[in-house]
Amino acid sequence: MIEWFVVAEVAVAVLAGLLCLVLGFAGKAPGDLTIGATLVVELLLIAQLVIAIVAPFAGNHPTGSIVEFYIYLIAAIIIPLLGGFWALVERDRWSTVILGVACLAIAVMVVRMNIIWTVQIA
Amino acid sequence: MSAQVPTQPASKVSRRARGLGRVLVIVYAILAIGATSRAVYQMATIYHAAPVPITLSALSGVVYILATIALILPGRVWSTVAWITISFELVGVLVIGTLSLLVPAIFAGGAEVSFGTVWSYYGVGYLFIPLALPILGMLWLRRTRATGARLTDSEA
Incomplete structure (x- = not known):
């Protein structure tokens, strides 16, 4: 993991999440802004996948379980897709709230992934 | 809002998965993915x-x-399954949450945090969502059941 990238990823996911929640509760159906923000979060996860694959070759090895790390990463990549699908089945304010929930979940998962990669107590 | 009559008739989705209920479904789905894969x-x-644990x-x-x-699929059977599973979760988080405080060696995984369950310490590792979710879920089920009397046509 690259620390600044993790910080950026979490920051973007939190901002996108809060943006979607606020607009959703304000009654807005998903639009370019909220769907775009969720897409950016998803693209950052794909970039994270590439980084995770390349990093060990550059001497950046995970200190925790690589398998556990990838389980989190794959689940994280699936969630915005699943959330996006479920949100757009029916387009209303709740669709936007759903996107927000998905983005916030990603922020939490990226923090967990960073802990698995960098901080091991045992 | 949730009391609105759905626009499309004969939906494949239950009234439990409408309006605010759709948000509940995604939170459950995320928790399901998290707890199961872990x-x-x-x-x-x-x-x-x-x-x-x-x-x-x-x-x-x-x-x-x-x-x-059970939240997504329509019908009385799935409604019952929703009630059972959501009640089970509430009991689980209360019992295991309490046991993890009383007998941490078994239910909290001792010093190794990663051994803990989704319910240990009332779900603190999952931002207490496992504690809040069944309560919100039951309130939602009760509300959809109450308003459902007027919306029976939307559910086969």
Whole structure:
């Protein structure tokens, strides 16, 4: 993991999440802004996948379980897709709230992934 | 809002999965993915070290999956499944949450945090969502059942 990238990823996911929640509760159906923000979060996860694959070759090895790390990463990549699908089945304010929930979940998962990669107590 | 009559008739989705209920479904789905994948990983790697909490984690994962499906699918049977699974979660988080405080060696996984279940310490590792979710879920089920009397046509 690259620390600044993790910080950026979490920051973007939190901002996108809060943006979607606020607009959703304000009654807005998903639009370019909220769907775009969720897409950016998803693209950052794909970039994270590439980084995770390349990093060990550059001497950046995970200190925790690589398998556990990838389980989190794959689940994280699936969630915005699943959330996006479920949100757009029916387009209303709740669709936007759903996107927000998905983005916030990603922020939490990226923090967990960073802990698995960098901080091991045992 | 949730009391609105759905625009499309003969929906494949239950009235439990409408309006605010759709948000509930995605939160359940995320928790189901989280709890299940973590339990599968633990069973494959460190099961011998903490069989009780890991078995409980797997069980909670299955229950979250069932609850997610039961919230989405229409019909009386799935409504009952939703009530059972969501009640089970509330009991689970209260009992295991309490036991993890009383007997931390077994239910909290001792010093190793990663052995804990989704319910340990009332779900603190999952931002207390496992505690809040069944309560919100039951309130939602009760509300949709109450308003459902007027919307019976939307559900086969």
